[in-house]
Amino acid sequence: MEKTQDVEIQNGGVQEESKASRDGSICGYDSLQHLLKENLKPQHYQEVSRLLLGLNCGKPLNRVAFPESATALSVEHGFDLQAFRFQADKELLREPRVVRVGLIQNSIALPTNALFSDQKRAIFEKLKPIIDAAGISGVNILCLQEAWMMPFAFCTREKRWCEFAEPVDGESTQFLQSLALKYNMVIISPILERDINHGEVIWNTAVVIGNHGNIIGKHRKNHIPRVGDFNESTYYMEGNTGHPVFETAYGKIAINICYGRHHPLNWLAFGLNGAEIVFNPSATVGELSEPMWPIEARNAAIANSYFVASINRVGTETFPNAFTSGDGKPAHADFGHFYGSSHISAPDASCTPSLSRKRDGLLVTDMDLNLCRQVKDKWGFRMTARYELYAETLNNYLKPDFEPQVITDPLLHKRSF
Amino acid sequence: MEKTQDVEIQNGGVQEESKASRDGSICGYDSLQHLLKENLKPQHYQEVSRLLLGLNCGKPLNRVAFPESATALSVEHGFDLQAFRFQADKELLREPRVVRVGLIQNSIALPTNALFSDQKRAIFEKLKPIIDAAGISGVNILCLQEAWMMPFAFCTREKRWCEFAEPVDGESTQFLQSLALKYNMVIISPILERDINHGEVIWNTAVVIGNHGNIIGKHRKNHIPRVGDFNESTYYMEGNTGHPVFETAYGKIAINICYGRHHPLNWLAFGLNGAEIVFNPSATVGELSEPMWPIEARNAAIANSYFVASINRVGTETFPNAFTSGDGKPAHADFGHFYGSSHISAPDASCTPSLSRKRDGLLVTDMDLNLCRQVKDKWGFRMTARYELYAETLNNYLKPDFEPQVITDPLLHKRSF
Known part of the structure; x- marks a missing residue:
């Protein structure tokens, strides 16, 4: 391992983007919409x-104000707050079904060479005030990023990171269950799952926690990448x-x-089964996928007449042992910049601005689920x-x-x- | 019919965008990329x-120069010329398979109350120099816009426009066959088809003309809109x-x-059957679909690892008899601004800038079809x-x-x- 990488790990395991020239970015802007x-x-x-x-279409995207106590938390703990409201037509036979959705994007909290238990606890402590801000703001359904309870270590191909995996009812779920109950909030918790009952098999799983703190169920990632540094098929298999x-108190x-x-x-397939909001908790880096990021989510929302909520983690994670990337380049200790840019796409082809490419943040968006059927009837x-056929x-x-x-x-x- | 609409029909049947406030556009820019x-x-x-x-990815999109004679045609006949080149990696076992693709977008040529035969002949005359420019520029595969040989009259729900329909080997095909042979160029010709052998059934069909002037085959539109003013199911049925x-001299x-x-x-389905380039000849207006326009084509290129070539017609077409649009608004004689913006998307998520939102144009793009397999191997x-599943x-x-x-x-x- 090179010395400079040691120093960066001491600096929180998260590099500033300016150090991460592999990102391909040339200027220090916050987000595309902000730059424009x-x-x-x-x-x-x-x-x-x-x-x-x-x-367009006479349906501007309105901003929504946060309670002062949520703003105070964001200032104290250094995360962004953004809120928007999509509009839908009033119907004559149905009341509006407005749901407030929250998305959290964040960097990890400790260097990746810290004790695993300390790393996980530090992420819990980092997320707690952001989840509190969501709860205080009246969020109905909150989603965290993919494998939020660990660094995204699959690029290393080292099996020791499997130790982060937990059963569906493990400590990460328990941590969130109390918050779901406290705030009457559905929480989607994407974790690395260890399936004890099936011989310690590992999955990439989203646990759905109900607004009474109960576990409603789980979904396991269906498609596994074998691209770039995303050697994820080394760690877990296609979901079953x-x-x-999930029919929750706040929608499907x-x-x-x-x-x-x-x-x-x-x-x-999620659309055929009746989804009104599909969450896409992700971990992806600039050089690989950034131009695809707004395209695929918005296309899915348009094609399936539902809302899509996209989340990506933030920062550059540096690992203790250098690794190669199958691209002929020398070994290195990080695999690029997670560019955040979480946002929500609506079925009528509108879209919220994105959160920052660099900073932790909470995006809150109000949406009338009636819009799904309105778009189906129109198109x-x-x-x-x-x-x-x-x-x-x-x-x-x-x-x-x-x-x-x-x-x-x-x-x-x-x-x- | 209101008097002002009469006047506009006398003015060529095509309104300037500034008159077409229903477009939702607020400023007279040429294209999104141009504005930026x-x-x-x-x-x-x-x-x-x-x-x-x-x-990004170290693969800049290069501009390509046109022959002087093509530029002269564009100046004389008032259409835009743009040309780009996508890049692909060099392979060790395959030679590059570079194909030059041309797309033409255009407004109609005569008012819609002119004699049908005159309208069609005027479109032929308008297109001839643009097709010549494509041929002179060495285009291998050229595609015209949807139902290029007529105004897009389906909004009227008047059956008399069916008279524009032709057999696959009709006058429009014959016009293009000679040009295909002359320039050794595959031409895709989307027409309104009259299927004489099946009792005069009408289809929305693309005729594929080979580079020797032969008819290779046809494809009939699979999905028919029933949205906004696009009352197309009134005129033809789902393709069979x-x-x-189509395996042509220049690729699938x-x-x-x-x-x-x-x-x-x-x-x-086109991808499963092995397509390397999928053409999307269209006719669509700003208020209905403009924010979807770049999303869906690019998503298709990414998801299916092929090139997508998108074409949309230009201008606002005004019809002799006012019609209603099922939106409670008063009868009117046009159904919005066709916003052009033809462009090409590559499987690696890159994309050419678009042609103008307002003017006729020829877009020429070089692409190495080897990129399709390269992206498949990568992703x-x-x-x-x-x-x-x-x-x-x-x-x-x-x-x-x-x-x-x-x-x-x-x-x-x-x-x-």
């Missing part, structure tokens, strides 16, 4: 927002829980964990989808002797190319 | 481009040609016509897709007694919401 707002004239920013955030939708929700967002069929994607396509594709439908130019032999 | 480039400092524009166009991929291509872009399964979406999901969903997978909070009766 600061540097464009108001009328230009308004038009750019119409195109980039879908903020299907595509459950589902969880598409991280890399699952690249799979349109995964998004589709009719479910009715025009021709699922029978695609069931047949997939059934055929699964056959080992599948032949694609190709029409070859009979004059191809004349090719001049 | 003109108004941001270079270092900010570079960072915004990294995020919005995916132009599956998801063919497919066509996802207009509203099909809202259906991830439609994109998927592994096909391997991690678990299609067997989704075949089962769809098979279940199709049953009339399908029950969604829902886990209900057992304490739901205690609900405080």
Whole structure:
């Protein structure tokens, strides 16, 4: 391990972005929307927002005020607060079903060479005031980032990080259960799960905690990356829980964990099961995926007529032992900058601005779940989808002797190319 | 019909955007990228481009020069020219397979109350120099916009516009066949098709013309909108040609016509059949879909590891008889501004800037089709897709007694919401 990396680990295990040139970023801005707002004239920013955030159709995105006590917590503990409200039409036969959703993005709390128990406890202590701020602000459903109770150590391929894994009813769940009960809040807790009853198998799991502090159920990540430093198939396998939708006190929700967002069929299946909000707790770095980040979530919201809540962790995590990345470059101790940028996409193609690319934050957003059906009635994607055609396509594709439908130019032999 | 609308029809049938306040646009900019480039400092524009166009990873998007004779045509006939080149890695075992793709977006040529035969001939005459410019520039595969040989009259619900429909080997195809042969160019021609052999049935069809002027085959639009003024199910039915991929002299291509872009399964099926470039000839207006426009195409390119070429027509088309739009507003004679903005998305999440929102244009883009497999090898979406899970999901969903997978909070009766 190189000395400079030692120093950075002592500095909290989290590098400032300016040190992380592998990010590809050239200037110290906070978020895309912030950069645009600061540097464009108001009328230009308004038009750019119409195109980039879908903020037209006479339904502006309003800001929502936080209680003073939540703001005080954010100042004392150094995290950002942002809140917005999506709009929907009033209906004649249904009351609005407004739900307040909270998302938390954060960096880890201690260097990754600290005692594992200390690291986990420090993350609990760091998250407590942010969860309190969400509770005080009346959040109904709160979601944390992927594997929030540990550093994202899968890049190392070292098995010792498996020690962080916990049963579904382990200490991380217990920590959140008391807060869920206290604030009458559903909490989605994405953890590394150890499945004791099935021979210590490890999963990447989201535990859904009800607003009475009860465990409603769990969902295990369906699609596992083998890309870049995300050697996650080394640690856990494809989930075996299907595509459950959890009917909570505040609406029907589902969880598409991280890399699952690249799979349109995964998004589709949660929609077919009736999800109104799909959470995408993630951990992903700038060089690999940043231009995809706003595209895939918004597309899923549009295509499936539900809300999508996207969360990504923040900062650069440095590990004790250097590792290679399969790209021919020298060994190094971090795998890039987690760019935060958590945000929420609506089924009508609108979108909130994102949280910071660099700082911890709580995003609170009010949404009327009636908008899902309103968009379905307007666009009719479910009715025009021709699922029978695609069931047949997939059934055929699964056959080992599948032949694609190709029409070859009979004059191809004349090719001049 | 109101008098002002009469006047506008006399003015070419195409309104300037400034007259079309229903577009929602507030300023007279040319395209999103143009607005950003003109108004941001270079270092900010570079960072915004990294995020919005995916132009990072050391693979800048290069501009390509046009031959002087093509530029002369563009000046003489008043259309824009833009050209770019996507980059791919060099491989050790395969030569690069660089294909030059051309897209044409245009407004109609005569008022919609002119003789139908005159309208069609005027469109031919308008397109001829743009197609010549493409041919002179060495374009290998050229695609025109949806139903390019007529005004997009479906908003009127008047059946007389069916007269524009032609057999696959009709006059529009014949016009393009000679140009395909002349320039050794594959041409995709999206028309309103009249299927004589099946009792005059009307389809929305893309005819694929080979580089020797031969007709390789056709694809009929799979998904039909019933949204806003797009009353297209009044005119034609869901396509019966599956998801063919056409193996041409320049690569394997497919066509996802207009509203099909809202259906991830439609994109998927073309991918499963081996498409390397999927064209999306469209006709869509600002108020309805503009914020979705860059999202869906780019998501399809990312999710399916192929290139997507998006085309939208330009201008506001005014019709002789006023019509209502099912939105409670008074009858009117146009249904909004076709915002152009044709562009090409690559499988690595990068994207070309768009053509103008207002003017006719030819976009030329070089792409190495080897990039498709390179991205597949990097991200592994096909391997991690678990299609067997989704075949089962769809098979279940199709049953009339399908029950969604829902886990209900057992304490739901205690609900405080």
